[in-house]
Amino acid sequence: MKPDQALKHGILLIATFLALVPSLFMVLTSLKGQDEYTFNKTGLPGALVFDHYESILFDSPFFAWMGNSIILAAGAVILSTAVSCLGAYAIARMQFRGRGLLFSVSTSLMAVPPVVMIVPLFVLYTQLELISTFRGTIIIYAGLITPFSVYLLTTFFRTLPREIFEAAHVDGATDLFILWRIVLPLSLAPLLTLVVVNALYVWNDLLIAIIFLQDDSKRTLMAGISVFQGRYENQIPLTMAGMVIASAPMIILYIVFQKYFIRGLMAGAVK
Amino acid sequence: MPHSSRLTPYLYVLPLVALLAFVFGYPLVRIFEFSFKLVRGIDGPWIGIRNYQLILGQGLFWESVRHNLFLLLAVPIMVAWSLLVSIMLYERVKGWKLYRVVLFVPYILAIPIIAVVMKKMFQFSGPVNEVLRWLGLDFLALDWIGSSDVALWTVMLLIIWRESALGIILFLARLLSLDESLIEAAHLDGASWWQRVRFVFLPQMKLVIEFYVVVSIITMLSSVFAYIYMMGGGRGGPGTSTMVLELYIFSALIKTSLPGIASAVSVLLFLVSLLLIVPLFAVRRRANEEAVGT
Numbered sequence: 001m002k003p004d005q006a007l008k009h010g011i012l013l014i015a016t017f018l019a020l021v022p023s024l025f026m027v028l029t030s031l032k033g034q035d036e037y038t039f040n041k042t043g044l045p046g047a048l049v050f051d052h053y054e055s056i057l058f059d060s061p062f063f064a065w066m067g068n069s070i071i072l073a074a075g076a077v078i079l080s081t082a083v084s085c086l087g088a089y090a091i092a093r094m095q096f097r098g099r100g101l102l103f104s105v106s107t108s109l110m111a112v113p114p115v116v117m118i119v120p121l122f123v124l125y126t127q128l129e130l131i132s133t134f135r136g137t138i139i140i141y142a143g144l145i146t147p148f149s150v151y152l153l154t155t156f157f158r159t160l161p162r163e164i165f166e167a168a169h170v171d172g173a174t175d176l177f178i179l180w181r182i183v184l185p186l187s188l189a190p191l192l193t194l195v196v197v198n199a200l201y202v203w204n205d206l207l208i209a210i211i212f213l214q215d216d217s218k219r220t221l222m223a224g225i226s227v228f229q230g231r232y233e234n235q236i237p238l239t240m241a242g243m244v245i246a247s248a249p250m251i252i253l254y255i256v257f258q259k260y261f262i263r264g265l266m267a268g269a270v271k
Numbered sequence: 272m273p274h275s276s277r278l279t280p281y282l283y284v285l286p287l288v289a290l291l292a293f294v295f296g297y298p299l300v301r302i303f304e305f306s307f308k309l310v311r312g313i314d315g316p317w318i319g320i321r322n323y324q325l326i327l328g329q330g331l332f333w334e335s336v337r338h339n340l341f342l343l344l345a346v347p348i349m350v351a352w353s354l355l356v357s358i359m360l361y362e363r364v365k366g367w368k369l370y371r372v373v374l375f376v377p378y379i380l381a382i383p384i385i386a387v388v389m390k391k392m393f394q395f396s397g398p399v400n401e402v403l404r405w406l407g408l409d410f411l412a413l414d415w416i417g418s419s420d421v422a423l424w425t426v427m428l429l430i431i432w433r434e435s436a437l438g439i440i441l442f443l444a445r446l447l448s449l450d451e452s453l454i455e456a457a458h459l460d461g462a463s464w465w466q467r468v469r470f471v472f473l474p475q476m477k478l479v480i481e482f483y484v485v486v487s488i489i490t491m492l493s494s495v496f497a498y499i500y501m502m503g504g505g506r507g508g509p510g511t512s513t514m515v516l517e518l519y520i521f522s523a524l525i526k527t528s529l530p531g532i533a534s535a536v537s538v539l540l541f542l543v544s545l546l547l548i549v550p551l552f553a554v555r556r557r558a559n560e561e562a563v564g565t
Contacts, residue, residue, distance in 0.1 A: 004464065008359045012370060015356045019374050019436065022388045025398065029391075041398040080290075087287030096280035102288070109295050111548040113493030115517045116541045117294065119524050119533045120301035127313050143294025150287065175279060204381040206497040207517070211525060225383045226501060229390075236391050247384050254379045258372055265378060266440055 023247075030241035037237050052241035062245055064217075065224035071134055072209075072220060073202040076141035077195055083142070084149035084194075089179045091150070092157035093165060103154060109147040117144075118211055125212065132215035140208055145198040152267065156190045157183060196257065196264035203250070221246055302541065305534035315531065322535040332536070334511055335519045338423060342491040342515075345431045349487060350480060352431070353438025358472060360439070361446040371443065378436035386501035389429050390416055416502070419512035426495075426502045426513055434490065438483050445479040446472065482554045489547050493517065493540060516540055 029037060030052055032045040040046065056062055090096070091103050121140060122131075130136030160183065168178045184191070209220040219227070225246055232239050254261050306322055309315040326332045356374065360367045377385070392399050393415035400412040415425040449472075457471045473480075496517040499507060506522075507514030516536060523533035 008362060011355065011359050015359075015439075016370065016373050018432065019377050022385060022392065022432075023376065023380070025392055026388045041401050083286045083290050086283045090280045090283035094280040094283065096277075096284075099280075102284060106287070106291060108548055108552075109291065111489065111544055111551055112295065112299075113489075113517075113540060113544055115493065115496060115520055116302065116537045116544070117298035119305060119520065119530050119537055120298040121294070122524060123301075123305075123310070123313055123530055124297075139290070140294055143290050146287070146290055146294075175283075204383075204497075206383055206500060207521070210500075211521070222381060222383045222497075225387060226505070229387045229501075230504075239387060239391065243384050243387055247380055250379055250381065251376075254376075261379065262371070262375060262440060265375075265437070266444065 026240045026243050026247075029237050030244050032237045034235060034237055049237070052238045053245070055238065056242050056245055060228070060242070061219075061224065062221070062242065065219055065221040066246075066249070068134075068213075068218060069203050069221040072138055072141060073199045075134065075138035076145060076202050077198050079138060079142040080146045080149050080198060081191070081194060084146055084153055085179065085184065088150050088153035088157055089175070089183060091154045094175075103150070106147050106150045110151065114144050115207060118207070122211060132213055132218050134218065137208065137212045140212060141202045141205070144208075145201055149194050149198065152190055152194055153187070156187055160186060192260050193264040193267055196260050197267065200250070200265070299541065302534040302537045305531050306538045308531050310530040310534070318531075322531045326532060326535055331511060331514065332519065335507075335514045335516045338513065338515050339492050339495075341423060342427055342430065342495060343488060345427050345434075345491065346484060346487045349431050349435045349438055350484060353435050353442050353483070354476075354480070356435075357439050357442035357446060358468060360443055367443075371440065374439050375436050377433045378440075380433075382433070382497035383501050385433060386429065386498060389425075389432075390502060393425055417509055419509045422503065422509055422512045426498055429502065430491075430495065430498055434487060438487075441479055441483055442476060445476050449475055478554060478558045482558050485547065485551050485554055489544065489551070492547075493544055496521070 028045060029041075031048045031050070032040065033047075033049045033051075036046055036049075087102075087106075091099055117140075125131045125136055128136075164182060165178060168182060173182075204222060205220075206222045206226065209223040210226065213219060213223065225242070228242055229239060232242075307317055307319060309318045309321070360370055360374075391397060394400075395414045395417060399415070403409070403412045413421050415421055453471060453475075454467070457467045462470070493516070495515055499513050499515050499518050500521075503509075503513040503518075507518045517540075520533045520536050520540070523529045523536065
């Protein structure tokens with residue numbers, strides 16, 4: 001048993017090391033001077049240099065990019081959640097023709113790669129002058145994340161006990177009232193999962209962002225990073241400081257909301 | 272139900288139908304139309320199957336297909352590594368929660384961010400090669416990013432690194448839901464580690480492994496744009512050594528302004544994803560039944 005345990009321990013330590021080594025490199029390098037990095041690539045920084053953080057925070061558009069990403073993520077998540085709650089409630093709790101079909105079509109759309117949709121939307125948006133507008137892009141993001149939201153909410157709404165709805169109907173409550181005051185408060189856990197998965201999808205996306213938001217002032221964080229890395233090709237410590245700042249919001253949220261991140265991303269992997 | 276007329280359900284699903292019709296329905300119809308047209312700007316004349324003839328006769332298209340297929344090699348490695356780590360985690364349960372948090376970090380970091388970091392680490396004069404040389408493994412100190420023979424391998428390494436985190440978490444969740452008496456019984460019977468894995472864990476994990484394999488295949492064929500765009504300098508470089516179908520569509524649309532060509536490739540990619548929907552839903556349905564059953 002003894003060498004056995006040591007081996008298991010060893011494998012887990014290697015896995016942990018591999019998972020963390022890029023983050024370690026990123027943080028350590030960001031604290032080195034530009035000259036120091038050329039002869040000390042793997043070691044600890046000799047003296048902590050915070051200049052790179054200063055130049056990123058004060059002389060670069062990182063915060064503007066983050067702001068744009070927040071606008072897009074918030075807009076798309078709010079729009080998609082509202083549309084999905086109404087739709088999922090009807091699919092789970094009402095009788096109407098085409099109900100099953102709507103649910104299967106919506107669910108199948110989860111497996112369609114987003115890249116397939118971009119050509120006609122780009123052509124249409126060029127015509128309508130919706131390129132580089134937040135409203136145009138928010139609609140695309142909201143659409144792309146909606147099939148998953150409908151799937152998750154419908155399956156959850158179906159698990160709620162039938163008696164709740166019958167009792168409320170007898171009391172004369174309207175459907176909108178039931179949805180808003182009874183169903184949604186009971187659905188906080190799946191709603192939080194949805195917000196995490198969907199916001200993360202929009203925040204991390206690169207494809208839609210570089211195609212539909214070409215204007216400098218509308219750039220998202222991920223699109224900004226792709227420009228930033230080219231511009232400071234050889235200033236590696238500076239680049240790493242930028243990456244630390246760019247990853248900080250998600251790492252902080254992850255540490256605070258681990259449970260929802262892990263649960264949400266596992267559910268979201270279906271996409 | 273006195274308060275809801277027969278129209279009410281339709282009002283509830285109307286926004287949903289409108290949104291899906293705009294973002295999915297409209298494009299899916301138009302890519303078929305565009306793929307048979309010579310589109311300049313917003314429309315153009317019908318040209319039959321000339322777009323398809325053009326791409327099918329083009330080396331770059333087939334090279335992109337080959338690269339997407341090449342990335343499928345990552346899937347067995349991801350499965351094996353995720354299985355190994357998740358079983359190790361499960362078996363020495365002490366501290367598994369902390370390990371889980373740490374091992375999931377690769378999946379939290381956005382692809383563009385981690386691609387920038389990896390690119391610097393794997394530079395020819397970067398820290399990875401420095402360590403390899405220090406270990407006396409000079410023959411392994413390759414030009415990871417700059418050589419067209421190696422670049423796609425490096426991208427694959429990055430994909431494996433990040434996507435395995437999902438496998439570990441999925442597999443561990445399944446293991447933790449297993450009936451402990453089953454594993455206890457195997458222990459009491461004196462089953463060796465390998466026998467436990469072979470006869471207890473693997474049969475119980477069959478569905479979650481199948482699910483992960485299907486999801487990963489979809490990823491390799493249609494969702495590697497961010498990796499490729501960042502690692503290959505936006506062009507699938509060096510040369511065309513990391514070109515994939517998604518980037519082909521992107522370049523045809525944005526760089527060369529050929530929506531017809533981009534649509535023809537989109538149609539082909541869409542048809543492939545349709546083929547993959549069937550196994551995806553089959554495994555998901557069975558996985559759901561299993562979750563309800565246990």
